[in-house]
Amino acid sequence: MYVRPVHELADHAIDAAVAAGAGYADARVVQRRAQLVATKNGEVDSVSDSETEGVGVRVLVDGAWGFAGDPRLSAEGARDAALRAVSFARASAAHARRRVELAPIAPASGEYAAALERDPVEVPLEEKIALCLRAEQGMRRPEVKITEASVRAMREQRAFCSSEGARTAQRFVECGGGIDALAVSDDGRVQNRSYPSAHGGSSGQTGWEFVEGLGLDREAPRVGEEAAALLTADPCPARVTTIVVDAEQMVLQVHESVGHPTELDRVYGTEAAYAGTSFLKPGDLGSLRYGSEPMNITADPTTPLGLGTFGWDDEGAPARRRPVVEAGTLAGYLGSRETSALIGRELGGSMRADNWSRMPLVRMTNLHLEPGAGTLDDLLADVDDGLYLCTNKSWSIDDKRLNFQFGTQVAWEIRKGKLGRMLRDPTYMGVTPEFWGRLDAVAGQDEWTMFGLTNCGKGQPGQHAHVSHGTSPARFRDVQVGVRQ
Amino acid sequence: MNALDLAERAFSTAEGDQAEASVHVERSGFARFADSAVHQPTLIRDETVTLRVVRDGRVGCATTNRIDHEGLAAAARHAAEAADSSPVDPGFPGLQEPAPIPEVEGYDEATAALTPEEQADAAAAAIEAAPGFGLYGYYTSGVSEIAVASTTGHAVSQATTDVSVLALAASDDASGYAEATSWRASALDPGAVAREAAEKAARTREAAGIEPATYRAVLEPYAFSELLFYFAFTSLNALALLEGRSYLSGRIGERLFDESFTVWDDGLDPRGYPKAFDLEGVPKERVLLVEEGVARDVVWDRRTAKQAGDGRKSTGHGLGAPAQAFGPIPFNLSVAAGKAASVDELAERVGDGIYVTRLHYLGVVDPREGIITGMTRDGTFRIEGGKVTTPVVNLRFTTSFPALAAGLLGLTEDVALVNCSDFYDERYPFGTLVPAAATEAFTIVGTGSGPGL
Numbered sequence: 001m002y003v004r005p006v007h008e009l010a011d012h013a014i015d016a017a018v019a020a021g022a023g024y025a026d027a028r029v030v031q032r033r034a035q036l037v038a039t040k041n042g043e044v045d046s047v048s049d050s051e052t053e054g055v056g057v058r059v060l061v062d063g064a065w066g067f068a069g070d071p072r073l074s075a076e077g078a079r080d081a082a083l084r085a086v087s088f089a090r091a092s093a094a095h096a097r098r099r100v101e102l103a104p105i106a107p108a109s110g111e112y113a114a115a116l117e118r119d120p121v122e123v124p125l126e127e128k129i130a131l132c133l134r135a136e137q138g139m140r141r142p143e144v145k146i147t148e149a150s151v152r153a154m155r156e157q158r159a160f161c162s163s164e165g166a167r168t169a170q171r172f173v174e175c176g177g178g179i180d181a182l183a184v185s186d187d188g189r190v191q192n193r194s195y196p197s198a199h200g201g202s203s204g205q206t207g208w209e210f211v212e213g214l215g216l217d218r219e220a221p222r223v224g225e226e227a228a229a230l231l232t233a234d235p236c237p238a239r240v241t242t243i244v245v246d247a248e249q250m251v252l253q254v255h256e257s258v259g260h261p262t263e264l265d266r267v268y269g270t271e272a273a274y275a276g277t278s279f280l281k282p283g284d285l286g287s288l289r290y291g292s293e294p295m296n297i298t299a300d301p302t303t304p305l306g307l308g309t310f311g312w313d314d315e316g317a318p319a320r321r322r323p324v325v326e327a328g329t330l331a332g333y334l335g336s337r338e339t340s341a342l343i344g345r346e347l348g349g350s351m352r353a354d355n356w357s358r359m360p361l362v363r364m365t366n367l368h369l370e371p372g373a374g375t376l377d378d379l380l381a382d383v384d385d386g387l388y389l390c391t392n393k394s395w396s397i398d399d400k401r402l403n404f405q406f407g408t409q410v411a412w413e414i415r416k417g418k419l420g421r422m423l424r425d426p427t428y429m430g431v432t433p434e435f436w437g438r439l440d441a442v443a444g445q446d447e448w449t450m451f452g453l454t455n456c457g458k459g460q461p462g463q464h465a466h467v468s469h470g471t472s473p474a475r476f477r478d479v480q481v482g483v484r485q
Numbered sequence: 486m487n488a489l490d491l492a493e494r495a496f497s498t499a500e501g502d503q504a505e506a507s508v509h510v511e512r513s514g515f516a517r518f519a520d521s522a523v524h525q526p527t528l529i530r531d532e533t534v535t536l537r538v539v540r541d542g543r544v545g546c547a548t549t550n551r552i553d554h555e556g557l558a559a560a561a562r563h564a565a566e567a568a569d570s571s572p573v574d575p576g577f578p579g580l581q582e583p584a585p586i587p588e589v590e591g592y593d594e595a596t597a598a599l600t601p602e603e604q605a606d607a608a609a610a611a612i613e614a615a616p617g618f619g620l621y622g623y624y625t626s627g628v629s630e631i632a633v634a635s636t637t638g639h640a641v642s643q644a645t646t647d648v649s650v651l652a653l654a655a656s657d658d659a660s661g662y663a664e665a666t667s668w669r670a671s672a673l674d675p676g677a678v679a680r681e682a683a684e685k686a687a688r689t690r691e692a693a694g695i696e697p698a699t700y701r702a703v704l705e706p707y708a709f710s711e712l713l714f715y716f717a718f719t720s721l722n723a724l725a726l727l728e729g730r731s732y733l734s735g736r737i738g739e740r741l742f743d744e745s746f747t748v749w750d751d752g753l754d755p756r757g758y759p760k761a762f763d764l765e766g767v768p769k770e771r772v773l774l775v776e777e778g779v780a781r782d783v784v785w786d787r788r789t790a791k792q793a794g795d796g797r798k799s800t801g802h803g804l805g806a807p808a809q810a811f812g813p814i815p816f817n818l819s820v821a822a823g824k825a826a827s828v829d830e831l832a833e834r835v836g837d838g839i840y841v842t843r844l845h846y847l848g849v850v851d852p853r854e855g856i857i858t859g860m861t862r863d864g865t866f867r868i869e870g871g872k873v874t875t876p877v878v879n880l881r882f883t884t885s886f887p888a889l890a891a892g893l894l895g896l897t898e899d900v901a902l903v904n905c906s907d908f909y910d911e912r913y914p915f916g917t918l919v920p921a922a923a924t925e926a927f928t929i930v931g932t933g934s935g936p937g938l
Contacts, residue, residue, distance in 0.1 A: 038810060044571045048807035049563035050548035051556070054531070068528035071550045084528045084601065091605035092516065092523035095612065100524075125570030146728055184729040190853040269938050270519040272660075273621035273653040274907070276845065276862075277938050357529050396848035396881075398860040403881050403933035405858050407850055425851065429881070429931060460517050460623050460651075461527060462909030483883060483930050 006031075007169070009078045010161035013057045016082035018163055021090065022059035024102065025082065026162035028314060029055050029073065030356035033121055038150040039132040045148070047125060054356035057081040061089035063099025069357035103340035103348060105317055107165035112311025115304065116207030120153035120175035123208045128153075131177075131216065138220025139181040143228035146184075151177035151211055152203065152454075158314075166316035174307060174466065176203025176452060177211050179220055181227035191230035191424060193409055195219045196451065197248050198392045203452035203466070204305040226410060229422055236411050236426035238482035242386030242475065243428060244379050247449045249408050250471035252392045254369050255456070257432045258290075258297050259467070261401035262324050262332070264339035264347065265362040275458050276399030279432065280330065282343050288330040291436025294372050294474075297325040299334055301349065301365035307452040307466035308352075308365030315360055317349040324367065328436070336362050354463035361459050368450075368470040372442030379441055379475045381417040387481060388412045388419060389426055405429040405483065428481045438479060443472040488632035489642035491534065491552060496634055498554075498561040501538035501568065505580045505635035507764060507805050508642075509533045511912045513627030514601050516608035520619040523608050528601060529627075533911055536564045537806040539580070542573040546807040578787040578799075581766045583638045589752070589769075591759035596646035596670040597628045607675045611652055614676035615683040618654035619938070622664075622682075624675055625649050629912045633766030643761045647914035649904045650675045653863060654682040660936040661685025662843045662863035664707065666904035666916055668758060685842060685864045689936040692876035695867070695929065701838030701894065702927035703831045703868065708841045709820070710903035710917040712857060713748075716886040717815050719852035721750075721774050723789035724812025732855040732887055733780050740779045743893035747821035748775040750784055752801065757817050757902055758914045764805035772800045774815070778891075786813035816905075816915040823896025823920055831923035833871040834894045839880070839927065840866040840873045850883060858883040860933055881931035892925035 010027035017025035031053040038046040054071040055078050066089025070081035132149035139147040154174040161167050178201015180194045196202045196214055204210040245253060260266060261278040269277055280288065301308050301319035312318055315337055323331040333339075335347035339362065351360040380388065394407035411426035412419045430438075450470035457464060488508040495506035510532045517525040534557065535548045545567025549560040599607075608624040625648065632642035649666040650673055663681035665673050704712070716732070725731035733741075752760035752769035760769050765787055773781050785793070786803030789812060802813035825831050832840065842864030850856040858881070865877045897920040904916045 036807065040810070043576060044544075044574060045810050046546070046807040047544075047567040047571050048546040048548065049560075049567055051559065051563075052533075052548075052550045054550065064522075065524060066526050066528075069530070071531050071552075088514070088516075088526040088528055088601040088605065091602040092526045092608075095523060095605065095609040097520070097522045125567060129570060129572075182728070182730070188729060188735055188853065190730055269619070269621065269655075270524055272519060272655060272938055273623070273651060279934065357531060359525055359527050361525075394848040394850045394858065396846045396858045396860065398879055398881070398933040399845050399862050400934045403860065403879070403931060405848075405881060405883060405930070407848075427850065427883075431933075457907070457909065460525075460908060461513075461515050461529070461625075461912075462907040464909065 006159045007161060007167060009055060009073060010159055012075050013055060013078035013082040014161055014163050016079045017057060017059045017086055020083055020086040022061050022086055024060040024163055025057065026160065026315060027055055027057045028356060029159045030156065032156040034154040035121060036150065036152050037125060037128040037132055039136055040148045041146060042133065042136060044129060052355065055081050056353065056356040057085045058359060059085045059089050060100055061086055062093040064089050064093035064096045065100060066092060067359040100338055101341040102337040103346060105337060108168050108312045108316040108318060110311060111169045113171040114173045114205045116173050118208040119173065120208040121155045135179045135216040135220045138217050139179060139224035141224045141228045143183040143231055144181045144224050146182035148180045149216060160316055162316055168312050168316065170311055172205060173207065174203050174205050175208055175211050177201045177214055177216055179216050179223055181224045183227040183231050185231045189231055191227055193223045193227040194391055195223045199455055203307055203454055205307050205309050206305050230410060230424045233422045233424040236423040236482045240478055240480050242383050242477050243479045243481060244383065244386065244388045244473055244475045246390040246473050247471045248391050248451060249389055250369060250474055251451045251469040252395055252406060254367055254469050254471060256395060256397045257401060257404060259364040259367045262334050263362045264333045264335040264343065268339060268342060274460050279400040279402050284330050289328060290325045290330050290433055291328045292439045293327050294442045295325055295328045295436050295439050296370035298368050298370055299324050299365055300368060303366045305450060306366035306468035308468055313349050313351045314353045315351045320349050334362055334364060352465060358463045361463060363465045364467040366468040369442060369472065371445045371448040371472045373444045376443050376447055376473045379443055379473055380414055383414040384416055386414040387426065388414055402432050426481060427483050428479050429483055430479060435476065438476045439474055440477055441475045447472040488630040489634060489640060492632040492634035493640065495534045495536055495557050496636060498557045499536050499538045500561065500565055501540040503539040503580050503636050505537045507535045508632045509911045510630040511627060513625065513912055514604040515623055515625040516604045517623040518608050518612060519621045521612045523605055526605065534560060535805055536560050538564045538568050540565065540568040543568040543571045544574045544577050545571060576788055576792060578791040580635045580637050581639045584768055586641050586761040586768045587753055589759035589761045590755040591645040591668050593646045593669040596626055596648055599626045599670060611650055611675035611679040614679040615654045618656055618683050618686050620679055621653040621655060622651035626670060627912050639766050641762050641766050645914065647758065648673055650678045652679045652682040654686040655938050658935065658937045659686045659689045660863045661689060664904060666902055689864060689876040692878045692935045694878050694932045697929050697931055699926055699928045701835040701925045703828055703835055703840045704922045705842050706901040706903050706919045706921050707843045709922045710919045711844045711847060712886055713818060713919060714905050714917060715847050715849060715857050716855055717818055719849050720855060721783045721815050722812045723783045723785040726783045727789060727792055730852050732853060733783060737780050741887055742775060742778040742890040744778040745823055745893050745896060746775055746778050746890045749773045749819050750815040750817050751819055752817040754817065754819065757918050758916055760817065763801045763803045765803035767799045767801040767803060769801035784813045784815045789813060819918040820920060822898050822900050825895045825897045828897060828921045831895050831897065831921060832868045832873050834923050835868050836871055838868045839877060840868050855886040856883065857886055863936060876936065878935045879933035880929045881933060882928060883930045884928040888926045889924045894923040894925055896920040896922050
């Protein structure tokens with residue numbers, strides 16, 4: 001996998017940048033191939049295959065950043081990218097208010113490759129199409145007007161070199177899939193159900209065996225039945241009650257209300273104009289009460305199958321498991337070499353770029369809600385009157401990551417510890433630390449499931465990140481539900 | 486090599502009954518700043534080719550940015566494999582036949598020639614105009630060239646320029662927002678945008694909460710534009726209409742909104758981001774969507790037009806293969822201007838209510854009913870006695886866009902072009918032309934934190 005000519009291109013870019021005046025330079029050479037198969041109502045909606053490659057060069061000149069990307073994997077392309085990055089950095093330095101400092105790091109060296117049995121890109125397209133069509137077939141009901149299924153596969157080589165001597169080669173392989181059923185009533189009401197997750201299903205960093213293990217066709221009949229049943233379900237009433245949130249919706253809860261606010265670039269304000277900032281301050285580390293005792297959150301880029309798993313991040317920091325919230329107290333941040341220098345603690349290892357054409361940003365890797373004890377049934381058993389909320393439908397959270405409103409596809413009433421009737425259009429809202437303070441139980445390891453998302457947006461120009469979250473169902477007391485308008 | 490030459494070279498490598506190549510070329514610079522310093526300056530150049538081939542009624546796509554012979558040949562092979570693996574696609578409408586495309590503006594040589602140094606200087610000009618606050622945002626400009634060519638003989642291309650400046654002036658307890666966008670850099674004054682943001686920020690200190698309720702409200706163009714586009718994405722889209730997911734499904738021809746509400750999509754309007762054709766190469770048409778409150782139509786692409794039958798034709802709103810799963814998108818929305826001379830006059834019409842500058846993190850709660858949630862930020866105020874008065878904390882709204890548009894109290898006579906692109910993936914500038922709006926129905930369901938960082 002260690003592709004010498006690719007590293008030579010990266011070296012060439014770094015040499016050109018340093019010769020042009022860069023005090024620091026790094027270069028990433030990325031080669032990616034991705035496939036998507038999507039079917040809809042028994043027909044193929046899309047079969048696509050995409051390749052992209054290029055070199056991205058990041059430099060510091062007089063303490064100011066510059067970045068340029070070029071699609072040409074040639075000496076000329078690498079050199080051009082380097083010189084353009086230097087020129088942009090020099091122009092920016094003329095208006096800088098502070099010099100960027102980088103926390104020291106040992107130059108990374110080595111290789112990383114995702115473990116897999118069957119390369120998902122090499123799985124015949126016919127097999128992928130057949131799986132989607134089979135899963136769709138299982139969702140069909142008279143009320144279900146639209147059935148959709150999709151699978152994706154990706155293979156990427158990423159080589160990194162820096163002017164400090166870092167030299168790594170990494171091979172990432174991802175695949176995933178999902179199914180959706182949309183039911184429409186005669187009077188125009190619309191409801192949907194998805195599996196294993198809404199918004200594109202779930203992905204893992206491994207081989208095609210991951211997709212086969214999802215059981216899309218196995219779950220399809222239930223998905224179709226529930227979509228149809230929602231058409232005649234009663235609406236979720238507005239009230240304050242106990243909620244048990246399923247693992248899939250807990251992924252969103254962790255992502256939006258813990259992952260993003262603990263990104264140090266947001267804490268320091270560099271995302272203020274777009275994604276927003278954070279209610280957290282640098283001095284909150286080790287003292288801020290984020291939630292209740294059962295709340296334990298860990299950032300772990302070493303988790304097998306995680307989309308945020310790597311050997312080194314995109315500035316050469318090694319993958320390292322770290323606590324973010326311990327027993328309800330803020331214990332860590334997601335950071336970079338620059339933010340580590342600002343906060344005065346080594347908290348790097350979360351710098352990731354969407355592609356060769358984007359500058360690395362502080363991003364989530366794999367961020368998990370650590371399991372508690374017991375089963376989902378145990379969580380339900382201790383609820384006299386409440387709701388069980390499943391599968392994300394809508395989400396919105398404020399720019400400091402405090403006030404949120406999330407909707408799920410379905411809810412079930414909980415009465416005296418047992419699931420009762422189905423309810424449609426449930427929503428719940430809260431304020432992040434107050435909400436997590438109402439957490440009183442997390443189900444155990446047997447209920448812990450990891451989901452991989454590919455749609456996390458951030459940055460200007462925009463970047464997508466692929467991240468994973470492992471969660472168990474969790475119970476929260478005294479939560480406002482049922483707000484629609 | 487220009488984009489059209491590349492497209493013609495690309496589809497000639499494909500093997501099939503029909504083949505189409507679409508090319509997207511980008512040269513852009515992004516001087517992103519935070520705390521009054523440029524911190525993420527990004528220069529991008531890329532050329533992306535998407536090949537679509539048709540073989541015995543089967544359709545396959547492949548995309549590459551490897552534009553040498555080897556790269557294009559690999560894409561052709563992948564597209565052929567995709568087609569051969571697929572069943573016959575009965576919904577495939579065929580490739581666009583040769584058709585004249587309209588003459589449009591949208592390219593400015595001076596904007597195309599902006600250097601990284603000039604982009605950084607423009608960012609600095611914004612920063613220097615807001616000395617009392619940290620300034621956060623960006624100055625970006627770019628050139629995009631799109632070409633579509635196919636074996637039908639259709640061959641079209643268009644180069645466009647775009648420039649945007651976005652400014653958030655903020656301190657720990659105050660924040661204000663402004664932005665401007667155009668296809669001509671000379672039309673933008675980064676300093677003026679920053680001053681507008683700073684002046685707004687200075688009025689947001691000591692913000693207070695308000696009780697959740699349905700309020701009368703004034704929405705600046707930034708806020709009105711974002712609500713409109715979210716509604717349009719899910720409801721003014723032919724695929725959503727046909728599938729019954731749109732608010733307009735079964736309601737075309739009905740009066741759904743206030744009679745002052747007229748909306749159209751016009752890619753030819755030089756005040757916006759002009760587009761001669763869509764990403765399938767179909768010439769752009771002006772589409773009247775809402776006329777004096779009556780739902781008239783949605784936008785169409787080739788696939789949905791075929792699906793609808795009845796002689797329907799694409800209106801030139803298709804996405805490129807393989808992204809058509811989203812359906813056609815109205816990228817050039819316009820709302821008819823009203824008669825209010827200013828937002829102050831709108832505030833007078835509101836009497837008592839709230840004033841909203843900008844929104845954050847919208848989510849569609851119920852697309853069929855047009856219910857959207859989100860937060861206000863960076864300039865929310867009370868309106869009391871017909872005047873904009875004291876600042877308000879960020880507000881959680883969950884509101885019906887149809888109810889908002891049915892309850893319009895007025896629109897300004899000036900419209901502004903509001904950028905709607907967050908610059909993900911390939912650069913494709915688009916925006917809405919909207920006035921500020923006053924409504925009697927904007928529903929607040931909760932309060933959040935105060936303005937500021």
